[in-house]
Every structure is written in structure tokens, then in C-alpha cells.
Amino acid sequence: MELRANKLMVVVPCYNEEEVLMETTQRLSALFESMIKENKINEARILYVDDGSKDKTWPIIEDLSRSNQFVCGLKLAHNAGHQNALWAGLVESVEWADAVVSIDADLQDDENAIVLMVDKYNSGVEIVYGVRKERATDTVFKRSTAQGFYKMMSSMGADVVYNHADFRLMGKDALKCLLSMPERNLFLRGMVRLVGFSEDCVYYDRRERFAGESKYPLSKMFNFAIDGITSFSVKPLRMIVGFGVFFLVLAVAAIVYALVSHFNHYTIPGWTSLLISVWFLGGAILLALGVVGEYIGKIYKEVKKRPLYFVEKRIRPV
Numbered sequence: 001m002e003l004r005a006n007k008l009m010v011v012v013p014c015y016n017e018e019e020v021l022m023e024t025t026q027r028l029s030a031l032f033e034s035m036i037k038e039n040k041i042n043e044a045r046i047l048y049v050d051d052g053s054k055d056k057t058w059p060i061i062e063d064l065s066r067s068n069q070f071v072c073g074l075k076l077a078h079n080a081g082h083q084n085a086l087w088a089g090l091v092e093s094v095e096w097a098d099a100v101v102s103i104d105a106d107l108q109d110d111e112n113a114i115v116l117m118v119d120k121y122n123s124g125v126e127i128v129y130g131v132r133k134e135r136a137t138d139t140v141f142k143r144s145t146a147q148g149f150y151k152m153m154s155s156m157g158a159d160v161v162y163n164h165a166d167f168r169l170m171g172k173d174a175l176k177c178l179l180s181m182p183e184r185n186l187f188l189r190g191m192v193r194l195v196g197f198s199e200d201c202v203y204y205d206r207r208e209r210f211a212g213e214s215k216y217p218l219s220k221m222f223n224f225a226i227d228g229i230t231s232f233s234v235k236p237l238r239m240i241v242g243f244g245v246f247f248l249v250l251a252v253a254a255i256v257y258a259l260v261s262h263f264n265h266y267t268i269p270g271w272t273s274l275l276i277s278v279w280f281l282g283g284a285i286l287l288a289l290g291v292v293g294e295y296i297g298k299i300y301k302e303v304k305k306r307p308l309y310f311v312e313k314r315i316r317p318v
């Protein structure tokens with residue numbers, strides 16, 4: 001039988017993940033073997049993208065590739081960030097693979113959901129999103145910030161699948177479309193939605209990291225949220241226009257009030273109100289400038305067209 005998911009590639013970005021690689025490789029290999037046995041796929045590979053790790057991540061990947069026929073690797077020359085590392089892996093996979101799954105190295109996203117994704121792909125769905133059922137294993141802080149993030153994203157007009165991160169399957173056709181997007185500020189979960197094709201979701205429980213610690217501290221998450229909004233939405237700019245109109249109306253009222261006071265010969269010192277409005281308007285202007293600056297920053301980055309990453313070494317699928 002001609003299988004749609006003939007060759008499956010699982011792309012795994014890794015930043016200082018020496019503690020998890022062995023376990024992750026074992027689990028994914030076992031999964032591949034059972035999927036091949038069940039005739040869901042014919043061939044599979046894991047592509048580890050070493051995102052400029054400072055620990056033994058790359059030597060471990062090299063060792064694994066020698067002992068395990070599933071393992072391939074890509075070593076980026078510096079820490080390009082999760083989204084860029086993932087992009088590098090997708091670019092690398094698109095030639096070889098019919099379907100590509102992306103998953104984090106810590107397997108917090110249940111790898112068994114890959115089987116369901118492949119089933120959907122084999123039945124004709126082109127993009128399958130992994131969606132978390134709940135986040136009971138995350139800390140309260142992480143859970144509420146993440147939930148706030150999704151809510152904010154959708155209210156700002158960026159179309160993302162609720163509770164879906166970067167655990168998904170894409171068919172070759174959809175992937176080629178995604179990779180044809182020339183932008184530099186990657187926000188993959190939003191960009192994939194722009195591709196279209198047929199979509200579906202599979203649901204899974206998110207687990208705790210089995211080893212190592214999060215490589216996404218609050219500062220990175222915060223930057224990611226800002227990037228997500230400003231890469232996908234011009235709503236903040238519109239909001240500024242709204243603010244502008246609001247302050248203009250206030251200003252007209254203030255002018256009328258000042259003129260009336262003046263002609264009625266009230267001698268109010270006016271110092272307090274003046275000071276407050278100066279500070280207040282100053283703040284509003286700064287805020288507006290900040291948001292505009294955010295977009296100018298994006299334009300600056302896009303215009304430079306710098307490569308997203310540089311490949312230092314590669315172990316190709318054989």
C-alpha cells in the first residue's frame with residue numbers, strides 16, 4: 001500500500017539538553033519501531049537541532065547517530081533561539097520527509113500523540129496540531145502566564161490554536177508553503193495558521209520534564225509574547241490611534257474650560273493641573289512612541305535579511 005506518511009521526520013530543537021537526549025531517543029525509537037510494524041510509516045528519523053548548546057549536547061547527538069540508525073543531527077553555530085532552531089530543522093527535513101513533526105526535547109508533550117497525528121495525516125489531513133488537554137503539571141505561575149498569553153494573542157488579532165505550542169505535524173506540501181515565507185521574526189504557531197490546507201487537532205496531557213530544567217525563563221517567554229503580538233498584529237497601532245482621539249477630546253474640553261475660566265477672571269494658579277497633564281501626556285506620548293518603535297524595530301530586522309542561523313555540522317539521514 002502506498003503510505004502518505006512514507007518517511008516521517010521528527011525535528012527536536014535542543015539547547016543544553018544533555019540530560020534528556022538518551023531517554024528521548026529511546027522513547028522516540030520505540031515509537032518509530034511500533035509505527036513501522038503497524039504499517040503507519042515506512043521510515044522515520046529524529047533530527048536533533050543543537051541550538052548552540054554549551055554542554056555535551058552535540059557530542060551526545062554524534063554518539064547517538066552512530067549507534068542508532070534513526071538519529072540525525074544539525075549543529076547551529078550559535079544559540080539562535082527555539083523558533084529559529086526549529087525553522088533550521090524544518091528546512092533541513094523538507095527534502096527527505098513526507099511529514100514532519102516538531103516536538104521539544106524534554107518530551108513534555110506526549111510523544112504517543114505522534115501516532116494519532118500520523119493516522120490523521122494518512123487519512124488526508126495536511127496539518128495536525130497537538131493541543132494540551134490541561135496544564136495541571138505546570139506551576140500555577142507558568143499556567144496562568146501561558147493562559148494569559150493565549151488570551152492576549154487572540155484579543156490582539158493573532159490567530160493561534162488555543163493551548164497549542166509547537167508540537168505539530170505538517171505534510172510536505174504545507175511545509176513548503178510555510179518555508180516560502182521570507183520573514184525573519186518567526187512566530188511559527190501563528191505562521192502555520194496562515195498556510196491553510198486541511199487542519200485537525202489531537203489532544204494530549206502535558207507532562208513534567210523528566211530531567212533538566214526549563215530553557216524558557218520568564219524573560220524569554222515575555223520576549224516571545226511581545227514578538228508574537230507585534231509579528232502578527234497591527235492592533236496596538238490602532239489602539240494608539242484610539243488613545244490619541246480620546247486625549248484630543250479631553251484636550252478640547254480642557255481648552256474650553258481654560259477659556260471660560262479665563263474670561264470669568266478666575267485666577268486659579270493652575271499649577272497642579274498643568275503639571276498633571278504634562279506628565280500624563282508625556283507618558284502617553286512615550287507609550288505611543290514605544291509601540292511605534294517596536295514596529296520600526298521589526299522593519300529594521302526584516303530589511304537586513306540576515307540569515308536566521310548558520311549550520312556548523314550535519315549528520316544526514318542515510
Ligand code: UDP
Nearest residue numbers: 013014015051081082085104105214215216
Ligand atoms: N530551546 C532551544 N533554544 C533555546 C531555548 C530552548 O532550542 O534558546 C529548546 C529546548 O531545548 C527544548 C525546547 O526548546 O527542546 C523547549 O524548551 P523548554 O522545554 O525548556 O521550554 P518549556 O517547556 O519550559 O516552555
Ligand code: MG
Nearest residue numbers: 104106108209
Ligand atoms: Mg519543556
